Amino acid sequence: MSSHPYDEMRTSDGAVRPHYRAFTDWLDRTSPDRIAQKRDEAERAFHRVGITFAVYGEGESTERLIPFDLVPRIIPANEWETLEAGLKQRVRALNLFLHDVYHDQAILKEDVVPAERVLSDG
Incomplete structure (x- = not known):
């Protein structure tokens, strides 16, 4: 049994799984700034359509974004x-x-x- 957790994107020898190749190609050629921009766009869209939850306490509630991963599960x-x-x-x-x-x-x-x-x- 492997001591490493399962990686959906890569095999145990580090090779990209076939169904992730197009995504990793995009990731490799996209700058960190562009990825951050995409994440910000997604967060704004989530807020706009109400993909949030309320945290209650101390008499106030705070709307928070549902956590999400920019890397999709393919x-x-x-x-x-x-x-x-x-x-x-x-x-x-x-x-x-x-x-x-x-x-x-x-x-x-x-x-x-x-x-x-x-x-x-x-």
């Missing part, structure tokens, strides 16, 4: 197909769970999930 189609199938499966499972909790409550009656964990407000 997911090749074949990997996305696997992710998509898993996401759909989990959404279906969650929807079935919620439907059961709000209707028959079989999952609670059979003690698959302890009722107090679902029905308590804490």
Whole structure:
């Protein structure tokens, strides 16, 4: 097992993964000032359309920008197909769970999930 975390952009030997080549080419030929300008443009756009959250405390609230990374997560189609199938499966499972909790409550009656964990407000 590798002691290094997985890098979406590069392989373990440092080579750029094929689906990141166009992006790294752009990154290599773009100045740090231009990248900073792009980040500023994105932040202004996020503020303009309300991609923010409020931080409350001491009687005041502050609107903050949702953190984001200028470097995109590029997911090749074949990997996305696997992710998509898993996401759909989990959404279906969650929807079935919620439907059961709000209707028959079989999952609670059979003690698959302890009722107090679902029905308590804490």
